[in-house]
Amino acid sequence: MTIVTHAREADRIGNGETALERRPIDLTPVEGDWVSTTGLAGGVSRFRARGHNGSLLISASGYGATREGDWGEVPAQAFANTLRPGPGHAFTAFVATFDGAQVRTQLESYLALGLATGHAFHRFAEGSGRRDYFTREFYIPATGSRRPAEPGGADIHPLLRTGANEPGALLGTWDALAPTVTKGIYSLEVVPDGEDVLVQAYGVGADGPVDWGTTRAELYADAHYLDNAPAFLATFDHGYMQVHLQGRINRGSLVVCIFTTFTDDSGRSDYFVRECFGR
DSSP: OOOOOOSSGGGOOOTTSOOOOOOOOOOTTTOEEEEESSOOTTSEEEEEEEEETTEEEEEEEEOTTTSOEEEEEEEEEEEESOSSOSTTOOEEEEEEEEEOSSEEEEEEEEEETTEEEEEEEEEEOTTSOOOOEEEEEEEEEOOTTOOOOOOSSSSOOGGGGSSOOOOGGGOEEEEESSHHHHOSEEEEEEEEETTEEEEEEEEEETTEEEEEEEEEEEEEEETTOTTSOOEEEEEEEOSSEEEEEEEEEETTEEEEEEEEEEOSSSOOOOEEEEEEEEO
């Protein structure tokens, strides 16, 4: 017998609901070649998505010295727009990790309005002295002879080649702007911990906030707006589900991309949402 557990109201399956039957996510919306319209040095010039035996494979190519040229093809995790299979259930995001000897790149992308927004997080080998950084780019389908935009500069900013990322404006408590609507995360607290930070999360519960505990986060400098606070990646493992957070400050709000993976047999689909937080 399946025991459905949840750490926020958004993941609750009601007593009156029919048992969910997990179904494959239709990958059609993302399949094909996508090219960057942004052209950021140190970023991702293009990626290709293809389905294979129900799984998603991603290949990518990079700009600049960090990871120039073809990165190869890796398995990716696909996410739908809702945890409930059925009408309206559709592909919306993926996460793919490209491991290298000197740098690991995590490409996180979601679809909206015919565009793919891609965040590439570069984490360098310990002892390299390099600052971990990310790029944010927009992609369109590579129809006809369309090619990626050319970067304005040949390589990343020199300040990214040394030093450490400081959390700065990330620190403190961030409250959800619409918790009763999202039924997702109620608040986040970001506190310093050496060169990194710890993130504590509280889910929206039926009787109040649900403490998720703390987890270590990785900090990534904004490669093209170095005055901005860094972004962070953090993952909470609840045993029956993993919740991966990508957080960055945009115009005073903390915008968090949330990738949820279910590891139980509840039938719930892995899904993606974005939520916003303020002081």
